[in-house]
Amino acid sequence: MRAVICKEFGSFESLAVEHFDLPPPQSGQARIRVEAAGVNFPDTLMVQGKYQVRPDRPFVPGAELAGVVEVVGEGAGDFRPGMKVIGMVGLGAFAEAANVRTSRLLRRPEGMDAVTAAGFSMTYGTSMHALKQRARLKSGETLLVLGASGGVGLAAVEIGKAMGATVIAAASSQEKLKVAADAGADHLIDYQSESVKDRVKEITGGKGADVAYDPVGGDFLEEAVRASAWEGRVLVVGFASGTIPRVPANLLLLKGCALVGVFFGTFRDKDPEANRQNFEELFEWFEQGKLKPLVSRTMDISEVVSAFEVLVSRQAIGKIVLTT
Ligand SMILES: NC(=O)c1ccc[n+]([C@@H]2O[C@H](COP(=O)([O-])OP(=O)(O)OC[C@H]3O[C@@H](n4cnc5c(N)ncnc54)[C@H](OP(=O)(O)O)[C@@H]3O)[C@@H](O)[C@H]2O)c1
Missing domain, CATH: 3.90.180.10 (Medium-chain alcohol dehydrogenases, catalytic domain)
Incomplete structure (x- = not known):
């Protein structure tokens, strides 16, 4: 072979x-x-x-x-x-x-x-674990997704909508944002030309995002923390930018927010039953046309x-x- x-x-x-x-x-x-x-x-x-x-x-x-x-x-x-x-x-x-x-x-x-x-399996498995087990995203909350047209990002947009969140998609071009909008994103941020923090504050009436999903890293992780709501959860998913960032801990204190790590591979092996249930739900959403x-x-x-x-x-x- x-x-x-x-x-x-x-x-x-x-x-x-x-x-x-x-x-x-x-x-x-x-x-x-x-x-x-x-x-x-x-x-x-x-x-x-x-x-x-x-x-x-x-x-x-x-x-x-x-x-x-x-x-x-x-x-x-x-x-x-x-x-x-x-x-x-x-x-x-x-x-x-x-x-x-x-x-x-x-x-x-x-x-x-x-x-x-x-x-x-990798993209939807990761984003489901991130939003369900790690962020405990609730219906009615606001979810900010960075790198929203990429593999895990686009899956997070769709899963966020399926879980009843308002989704703000952020990406580096209008073409990429259109893909996120077609997947159901409610609001769009072009982070090549706009400040993530300022736009999230504008969209949420000053409150910030309840959950932020970051597969990009670099300077964006701090931006995501700055865009967080009180008691928000900021998910560390990956570093596609090539830079593993550091975040000033005072920002976490001021916002009462949590920086939460996500590692799908280890979750899949340590908790196969929860992972199996995640996929049951994902396959149901797929069959209902909620995931495309x-x-x-x-x-x-x-x-x-x-x-x-x-x-x-x-x-x-x-x-x-x-x-x-
Ligand atoms: N934690 C986990 O369990 C887990 C599981 C799977 C993947 N990951 C990680 O998640 C990240 C994304 O994976 P993926 O498979 O979804 O990748 P992908 O499809 O390439 O998406 C990555 C996104 O990151 C943005 N980006 C910013 N700077 C970039 C750069 N220098 N090179 C490439 N992309 C850049 C791009 O969006 P814009 O152009 O819009 O910025 C791109 O759409 C990776 O770091 C990966 O290792 C983590």
């Missing part, structure tokens, strides 16, 4: 697409024929050796996939050959086949095609380097998905 191989941490160009022999699935695993795999910002960090997790080399990158169960090992539970699944694999998705622990598999909703399914995942580009796995370049050059909208 073909797979993208990372032999050493470094530039994207050193990734190779090679033939690879997959061993039979072990106990508790299923072999999945991969139809499509979602591309996420953490994949780009992982192959450069800049991510929290530094896998042994060589490895096959790719954190999420959609495919069909081909073979099951012993103790594979309810999974059977022919079942259509989503795999939250962490590694190994950019390949024609992967052995996946069945605890990392979800049955895919009937109406969800492989390309949509491939890009669903946007895949803006589909490319072959051999084009992985171009896909990564689109993502890190800030050109991506919604999701990029690789097909096999």
